[in-house]
Amino acid sequence: MAKQDYYESLGISRGANADEIKKAYRSQAMKFHPDRNQGDKTAEHKFKEINEAYDILKDDQKRAAYDRYGHAAFENGNAGARGFGGFEFNAGGFADIFEEMFGEFTGRGRGGQARGRGADLRYNMTITLQEAFAGKQNTIRVPGSAACGACQGSGGEKGTQPATCSTCRGAGRVRASQGFFTVERTCHACGGAGKVIEKPCKGCNGAGRVRKEKNLSVNIPAGVEDGTRIRLAGEGEIGVHGAPPGDLYIFLSLAPHPLFKREGAHLHCRVPLPITTASLGGTIEVPGIDGSRVKITVPAGAQNGQHFRLRSKGMSVLRSEARGDLYVELQVETPVNLTKRQQELLREFEAAGKGKSHSPASEGFFAKVREFFEDLKE
Numbered sequence: 045m046a047k048q049d050y051y052e053s054l055g056i057s058r059g060a061n062a063d064e065i066k067k068a069y070r071s072q073a074m075k076f077h078p079d080r081n082q083g084d085k086t087a088e089h090k091f092k093e094i095n096e097a098y099d100i101l102k103d104d105q106k107r108a109a110y111d112r113y114g115h116a117a118f119e120n121g122n123a124g125a126r127g128f129g130g131f132e133f134n135a136g137g138f139a140d141i142f143e144e145m146f147g148e149f150t151g152r153g154r155g156g157q158a159r160g161r162g163a164d165l166r167y168n169m170t171i172t173l174q175e176a177f178a179g180k181q182n183t184i185r186v187p188g189s190a191a192c193g194a195c196q197g198s199g200g201e202k203g204t205q206p207a208t209c210s211t212c213r214g215a216g217r218v219r220a221s222q223g224f225f226t227v228e229r230t231c232h233a234c235g236g237a238g239k240v241i242e243k244p245c246k247g248c249n250g251a252g253r254v255r256k257e258k259n260l261s262v263n264i265p266a267g268v269e270d271g272t273r274i275r276l277a278g279e280g281e282i283g284v285h286g287a288p289p290g291d292l293y294i295f296l297s298l299a300p301h302p303l304f305k306r307e308g309a310h311l312h313c314r315v316p317l318p319i320t321t322a323s324l325g326g327t328i329e330v331p332g333i334d335g336s337r338v339k340i341t342v343p344a345g346a347q348n349g350q351h352f353r354l355r356s357k358g359m360s361v362l363r364s365e366a367r368g369d370l371y372v373e374l375q376v377e378t379p380v381n382l383t384k385r386q387q388e389l390l391r392e393f394e395a396a397g398k399g400k401s402h403s404p405a406s407e408g409f410f411a412k413v414r415e416f417f418e419d420l421k422e
Contacts, residue, residue, distance in 0.1 A: 047115050048093060050096075050097035050100055050101055051097075051101070053072075053094050053097040054068040054069055054072060054094060054097050054098065054101065055068055055072065056068045058111070065101050066102070069097075069098040072094045073094060073095070076088075076091040077091060078091060078307075079309055079361075100118070106118075161283050161287050161289070162282045162283040162288065162289040162290035163280060163281040163290045164281075164291050164292070164293060165186070165188065165279075165280040165290065165291075165292045166292075166293050166294075166295060167184060167186070167293070167294045167295070168295050169182070169184070169295070169296055170297050170298070171264065171268075171296055171297075171298060171299070172301070173301040173304060173306065175264065176264075176266075176267070176268050176269070176296075176359070177266060177267075177359055177360050178334075179263075179264055179265050179266035179267075180264050182261075182262045182264060183260065183262070184259070184260055184262055185259055185260075186257060186259070186260050186292065187255070187257050188256065188257065188258060188279075188280070188281055189253040189254065189256060189281050189282040190254060190256035190258075191252065191254075191282060192245060192248035193247070193254075194245050194247035194248065195245035195248065197252045198241075198245070198252055199241045199244060199245055199250045199251060199252035199284075200243055200244065201243040201244070201245055201246070204242070204243045206237075206239035206240060206241050206242075207239060207240055207242050208238065209234035209237070209239055210233075210240075211232070212233065212234060212238065214238040214239065215231070215238060216231055216234065216238040217229065217231055217236065218232075235284070237284070252284060253282050253284070260276065260279060262274065262294060264296070265362060266360040266362070267309075267359060267361050267362035267364070268296055268362060269296075269298070270296065270297055270298045271295070271296070272295075273293055273294070273295055273296075275293055276293075276294070277291050278290075278291065280292050303331060304333060306359060308368065309358055309359045309360075309361050309366075310359070310369050310370070311333060311357070311359060311370045311371070312370075312373065313330060313331075313370065313371070314372075314375050315328060315330055315372055315373070315374060316375045317346065317374045317375060317376050317377060318379070319376055319377060319378060319379060321342060322342065322345075322346045322347070322348075322374070322376045323345065324344055325341075325342055325343050325345075326341075326342050327339055327340070327342065328340050328342055330354075330370075330372055332357050333359065333370075336357075338357065338370075340354075340372060342374070346374055346376070347376065348374060348375060348376040349374065350373070350374045351371055351372065351373050351374075352371070353369055353370075353371055353372075354369060354370040355369050356368075356369065357369060358370050
């Protein structure tokens with residue numbers, strides 16, 4: 045199924061400015077938010093579409109790429125190269141294409157320093173449902189890089205200076221003719237820096253950086269959902285020869301919970317119920333995600349699948365004081381491993397109930413079955 049145009053998703057023109065994009069997103073998000081459209085799969089799909097569209101169009105660089113290539117610009121953008129320790133390095137792919145196309149306009153062209161920007165890192169973190177509800181402060185250990193102490197990040201031996209690249213003559217870019225077009229590309233000899241190191245530092249082999257781990261404190265806000273992305277600017281790989289560092293992206297995933305199933309801000313809990321309690325009524329106690337205990341009065345004659353809604357007992361809502369609801373579903377349990385006496389009592393119960401209506405649903409169903417077969421005889 046083809047993706048809808050991002051501009052059409054937000055209901056804006058291609059010439060819309062940043063304020064118009066933000067205004068359109070807020071309007072659409074409020075209209076199709078899952079809390080306002082509970083159980084509406086169409087609204088849920090639309091909400092995901094407008095979030096995806098806004099994520100691209102709010103970023104000037106992503107928007108420029110989308111305007112030129114459409115959805116194809118991002119089809120392989122998250123592939124990356126596998127790093128170490130659960131990280132991913134996203135230094136190539138689409139970023140290189142964008143750099144060649146728009147480098148002169150974004151300040152990443154000649155001069156080369158921005159071109160050596162460090163790679164972005166991805167860190168996958170699994171948290172519990174309780175941690176997503178309450179939020180948490182977590183410390184992670186990041187395997188990254190630091191400037192080489194021997195050369196102070198220059199990449200060359202102490203006392204030496206980088207030489208001007210003879211291929212691009214210090215421009216960092218080279219031009220090549222392809223038919224009627226002239227294509228400008230990053231210089232392969234110097235990597236866009238415009239200079240080459242003739243005597244590499246022995247401590248870092250000319251890289252200007254060495255491996256070094258660091259501890260980072262990550263604040264996970266209450267109400268985060270599965271797939272939430274947290275960006276730590278400047279905490280990725282250090283840049284080459286003094287260039288800016290990349291960013292660290294933390295992707296959150298929620299571990300399954302033994303009691304609750306999450307749907308947006310709401311929680312669902314299935315509670316097994318003895319047939320005696322379902323028949324005679326009684327009180328049951330269910331847990332809350334916040335550690336509280338809630339008592340529910342079960343009416344006599346409760347049926348399997350019956351729901352109870354506990355308001356504001358669900359998940360926290362991100363950046364809000366509101367909470368979702370907790371839905372409790374009764375699962376009436378048929379008794380097993382009966383003793384002979386229990387079996388006798390059930391037969392007595394069945395015999396005593398003949399002529400009376402105790403099971404309206406089953407009686408109604410079999411009445412329709414009888415009518416069905418009678419109609420076939422006619």
